[in-house]
Amino acid sequence: MNFRRAGHRLPLSVSENDINCLIETDAFRHAAQLLARNLVAIYSSAPRTAGLFASQQRWFLCHAALAHHFRALDNREPGLTRRAIGNLARQYGISSRNTAYAFFDEALKYGVIRPVKGNDSGTARLVEPSLETLSLLKHWYFVHFQALDVIDDGDRAARFAMQPDSVLALIQQSVSPALLTNQSLYHPGPLYTIFTWADSGGLLMDRLIAGMDHHEYGEQSSFLTDVSAISHLAQSFGLSRAHASRKLAAAEAIGGVGWNGVRGRSCIWISRGFYVEYARAMANKLAILDEAFADVCERLMPVSENANQDVCCADSQ
Numbered sequence: 001m002n003f004r005r006a007g008h009r010l011p012l013s014v015s016e017n018d019i020n021c022l023i024e025t026d027a028f029r030h031a032a033q034l035l036a037r038n039l040v041a042i043y044s045s046a047p048r049t050a051g052l053f054a055s056q057q058r059w060f061l062c063h064a065a066l067a068h069h070f071r072a073l074d075n076r077e078p079g080l081t082r083r084a085i086g087n088l089a090r091q092y093g094i095s096s097r098n099t100a101y102a103f104f105d106e107a108l109k110y111g112v113i114r115p116v117k118g119n120d121s122g123t124a125r126l127v128e129p130s131l132e133t134l135s136l137l138k139h140w141y142f143v144h145f146q147a148l149d150v151i152d153d154g155d156r157a158a159r160f161a162m163q164p165d166s167v168l169a170l171i172q173q174s175v176s177p178a179l180l181t182n183q184s185l186y187h188p189g190p191l192y193t194i195f196t197w198a199d200s201g202g203l204l205m206d207r208l209i210a211g212m213d214h215h216e217y218g219e220q221s222s223f224l225t226d227v228s229a230i231s232h233l234a235q236s237f238g239l240s241r242a243h244a245s246r247k248l249a250a251a252e253a254i255g256g257v258g259w260n261g262v263r264g265r266s267c268i269w270i271s272r273g274f275y276v277e278y279a280r281a282m283a284n285k286l287a288i289l290d291e292a293f294a295d296v297c298e299r300l301m302p303v304s305e306n307a308n309q310d311v312c313c314a315d316s317q
Contacts, residue, residue: 022151023279031150032282036210038143040236042136043203047238049112049136052103054200054237057095060180061103064088065113066137067176069128070169079116079126092180138164141171144289151286156293163300170296171289178288185284189277191256196281198247200237207233208257208270209278222258222269230264 022028043050053059065085072079082104089100107113112133116126129137142164145156160167179185188196195201211225227233234244248268251257256274259266 019280019283022283023276025151027151028279028283031147031286032279033210033212034150035143035147035282036206038146039206040203040210042139042143043237046132046136048110049130049132051200051238052107052112053140054203055198056196056202057099058103059202060092060094061085061089061100063172063176063179064092064094066129066172070172073169074173079128080113081126094180134168137172138168141168141289144286145293147282148286148290156290159297160293166300167293167296170299171292174292174295175288178292179285182284182288185281188281189273190254191251191271191274192277192281194250194256195247199243200239201247203237204233204239204244204247205278207236208268209275212270212275220272222271223275224260224267224269227268228259228264228266 023032043054053062065080065088068084068088069080071077082101085104086097086100089095090097094100095103104113108115108127111130113127114130116128142157142160145160148154148156192205195205208225208227211227212223213225230244230248231241234241248257251274256271258269258271260269261267
């Protein structure tokens, strides 16, 4: 499988063999590391908001809620409520209603979502993403499009930047259900699962991948990272040292990570299996985003309207 040049699309239903071939390419390794670094940077720029995306369950709840919000706007229907997010959690099998309600309450408390002006009726009040949340979401898409562009020398990120609001309102509605029903993301490998369902576990993985020396990638079974101190790693993501240590110990127990010297005083290595599980998840996610972006481009500017140009959005200037 190859990600194709801008203007073409990667099929959403990619085979396991396609994914395996893709993740072994130099271009994909560069893209995966770029994406990992950018995801860590996003958290650093807005830890309170980004923290809500920092576990797989919360990440799924966020995407379901955002799609519901934009779909309601398009259809001029009532938008996101506490009850709605509980129903979404059950519809997609993400969590119990009570867990979703707790997530909603936390998001409201910290301003990740806010009440819609002129609509306040207790627990049934409508809410909407805050401006900071929408800005963070646009940046999240932008860095994923950058990663896709590294793979095939495309220009998705630049095209997205032309009209981010218009693209965002459409793309979130198709990306969310695709992510929420992707079995590879719901049931990743054992190493990925250790981290991704824990608080900020995804960020721990991102940091390890970001620090991997990709120049050493070859036939070896493990790769050194630039991470050594567990306390610093934990502090970077607002975690206790004990929590980070438990996750690393669990991964170490099944051969996913280790130290090239004294534990805690030397660099952490990650196994090839660790990288492969992470890379497969990223490849599946990027395939979904690539397909959704191509569809949005066609809706904003059908090929028949401008057959000789490979652009996504008309410049409004």
